[in-house]
Amino acid sequence: MLLSVRDLRVSYGNIQAVHGVSFEVEEGEIVTLIGANGAGKSTILNTIARLHPADSGEVLYQGKNIASLEAHDVVKLGLALVPEGRRIFGNLTVYENLRLAGFQLDNSKLSERIKRVYGYFPRLEERRSQLGDTLSGGEQQMLAVGRALVTGGNLMLLDEPSMGLAPILVQQIFAILREINEAGTTILLVEQNAHMALKLANRGYVLETGNITLSGSSDELAHSEEVQKAYLGR
Amino acid sequence: MDFFAQQFFNALQLGSLYALIALGYTMVYGVLLLINFAHGDIFMVGAFLGVFGSITLDLPFVPTLILAMILTGLMGVGIERVAYKPLRQASRLSAVITALGVGLLLENGMLALTGADPRSYPDNIKNLNPPLLGDQIDILGASISAETIVIIVLALLLFGGLYFIVQRTKWGMAMRAISYDKFAVPLMGVSQDQIISMTFLLGTGLAAAGGILWGVAYPILNPYMGMRIGWKAFIAAVVGGIGDIRGAAVGGLMLGFIEIFVPAYGKDIGVSSTWRDPIAFGLLLIILVARPTGLFGVARRQKV
Numbered sequence: 001m002l003l004s005v006r007d008l009r010v011s012y013g014n015i016q017a018v019h020g021v022s023f024e025v026e027e028g029e030i031v032t033l034i035g036a037n038g039a040g041k042s043t044i045l046n047t048i049a050r051l052h053p054a055d056s057g058e059v060l061y062q063g064k065n066i067a068s069l070e071a072h073d074v075v076k077l078g079l080a081l082v083p084e085g086r087r088i089f090g091n092l093t094v095y096e097n098l099r100l101a102g103f104q105l106d107n108s109k110l111s112e113r114i115k116r117v118y119g120y121f122p123r124l125e126e127r128r129s130q131l132g133d134t135l136s137g138g139e140q141q142m143l144a145v146g147r148a149l150v151t152g153g154n155l156m157l158l159d160e161p162s163m164g165l166a167p168i169l170v171q172q173i174f175a176i177l178r179e180i181n182e183a184g185t186t187i188l189l190v191e192q193n194a195h196m197a198l199k200l201a202n203r204g205y206v207l208e209t210g211n212i213t214l215s216g217s218s219d220e221l222a223h224s225e226e227v228q229k230a231y232l233g234r
Numbered sequence: 235m236d237f238f239a240q241q242f243f244n245a246l247q248l249g250s251l252y253a254l255i256a257l258g259y260t261m262v263y264g265v266l267l268l269i270n271f272a273h274g275d276i277f278m279v280g281a282f283l284g285v286f287g288s289i290t291l292d293l294p295f296v297p298t299l300i301l302a303m304i305l306t307g308l309m310g311v312g313i314e315r316v317a318y319k320p321l322r323q324a325s326r327l328s329a330v331i332t333a334l335g336v337g338l339l340l341e342n343g344m345l346a347l348t349g350a351d352p353r354s355y356p357d358n359i360k361n362l363n364p365p366l367l368g369d370q371i372d373i374l375g376a377s378i379s380a381e382t383i384v385i386i387v388l389a390l391l392l393f394g395g396l397y398f399i400v401q402r403t404k405w406g407m408a409m410r411a412i413s414y415d416k417f418a419v420p421l422m423g424v425s426q427d428q429i430i431s432m433t434f435l436l437g438t439g440l441a442a443a444g445g446i447l448w449g450v451a452y453p454i455l456n457p458y459m460g461m462r463i464g465w466k467a468f469i470a471a472v473v474g475g476i477g478d479i480r481g482a483a484v485g486g487l488m489l490g491f492i493e494i495f496v497p498a499y500g501k502d503i504g505v506s507s508t509w510r511d512p513i514a515f516g517l518l519l520i521i522l523v524a525r526p527t528g529l530f531g532v533a534r535r536q537k538v
């Protein structure tokens with residue numbers, strides 16, 4: 001098991017946002033966590049990435065509890081979070097954003113990984129000297145994924161990458177995510193856009209107000225009544 | 235012409251010194267949104283470490299400068315670790331009060347250590363005699379002392395070095411990234427603490443260089459010097475646009491020019507030199523009213 005989350009509880013102040021959530025991601029999978037706005041998806045990902053402390057529960061990555069690590073150390077283990085809202089450094093160029101993601105790398109590894117990113121996203125290479133602020137939403141999302149690939153993509157956590165993007169762009173980016181997965185990166189994808197997410201993922205979990213209420217293969221979930229009603233608008 | 239040229243170089247010298255100090259305010263503000271009110275006193279400590287290097291250790295100019303920059307830089311890192319880091323999540327006000335407290339501590343500590351008598355550097359440091367330059371050179375009919383040239387050139391080199399670090403190295407990219415959005419910085423595998431320490435190291439190291447060069451240019455040092463000069467450099471940083479190192483350089487130079495040229499030419503039109511500071515700060519205030527974010531500043535994008 002590459003990632004297992006066990007009975008995770010997380011609060012903001014004295015308001016609990018995640019009430020004992022457990023799930024697992026196996027090496028090589030694409031797993032999705034779908035849920036409505038406010039369900040606790042970002043909280044879970046940010047907690048795994050150590051940006052936010054857990055109240056209790058365990059996060060095991062490669063079998064090790066990472067609760068004592070700092071966020072920047074987790075990244076060094078190949079666990080990369082592509083955060084909600086992309087969080088591109090708008091005052092840095094595209095290249096500088098990627099360069100910064102390779103802070104810990106030696107030069108040859110860095111240029112190799114940046115080359116790989118430009119291979120997936122030729123648009124980024126065209127815009128390498130442009131400031132992050134001047135990119136379109138889709139390009140920013142490509143850059144956010146690119147940065148995660150540069151830090152090291154063993155397990156990539158993606159927080160609503162489809163947010164605010166036209167469906168055609170989402171399709172393009174998800175197609176690249178599939179390629180990235182086939183090249184060996186395990187993916188945990190968080191989405192409100194259940195339709196797209198279930199098409200990409202092998203299996204998934206449904207999160208409602210801090211609890212997992214349903215899990216199964218993507219097919220099962222896509223055909224389940226609850227998901228159809230709540231997320232697929234049928 | 236010679237009078238003007240003379241004043242021009244005086245202004246360039248004073249402005250370069252303000253700029254060196256202003257850089258530290260602006261860098262720390264850029265990464266932490268903290269106004270390091272101890273920075274002026276850190277500059278003072280740098281100047282006194284020059285006394286330590288040149289008199290106590292009997293070192294020549296360059297080793298004195300390097301020693302003071304390194305020691306002051308490490309002190310800056312230490313101050314951040316001990317005094318500011320525990321307050322990173324606390325209110326802005328408590329951080330500001332702590333910074334003022336650190337400044338007072340440095341001031342009174344130095345007073346206790348060295349006494350109230352003003353100090354100055356030994357002759358070999360006050361009268362620099364750089365190779366190929368001699369001790370005076372004639373430019374545009376004015377005779378400029380070697381110290382002035384050395385100060386201006388060194389300040390330029392230090393600024394150039396810093397600009398290179400900020401624009402071209404991964405450390406500089408990380409500093410700029412933190413100032414834009416510190417949430418995402420650890421996701422790049424970059425330790426915020428490391429970048430903050432680096433920022434303090436550079437900023438306070440430059441203040442020490444400013445302190446040594448100040449002592450070369452205006453040879454009277456006392457433990458209170460940091461307060462007045464520090465405030466002025468802070469204002470220069472704000473006028474330039476706090477958070478932007480080009481702004482600190484331009485703001486510092488502007489302040490130097492105003493402070494030199496107002497008394498130099500003011501008396502011709504009946505303005506006595508006691509009006510130097512009020513006029514200087516009045517002009518700076520006008521700039522701030524016209525451009526509240528300073529010359530190079532942009533309104534900071536609020537992040538949630």
Ligand SMILES: Nc1ncnc2c1ncn2[C@@H]1O[C@H](COP(=O)(O)OP(=O)(O)O)[C@@H](O)[C@H]1O
Binds near residue numbers: 012035036037039043
């Ligand atoms: N910084 C915060 N402070 C307080 N409450 C928060 C904060 N962030 C999220 N929450 C609350 O936690 C719950 C889960 O939020 P979040 O994880 O962002 O959900 P999602 O990503 O699924 O939209 C929501 O009720 C939200 O209001």
Ligand SMILES: [Mg+2]
Binds near residue numbers: 038041084159160
């Ligand atoms: Mg969210």
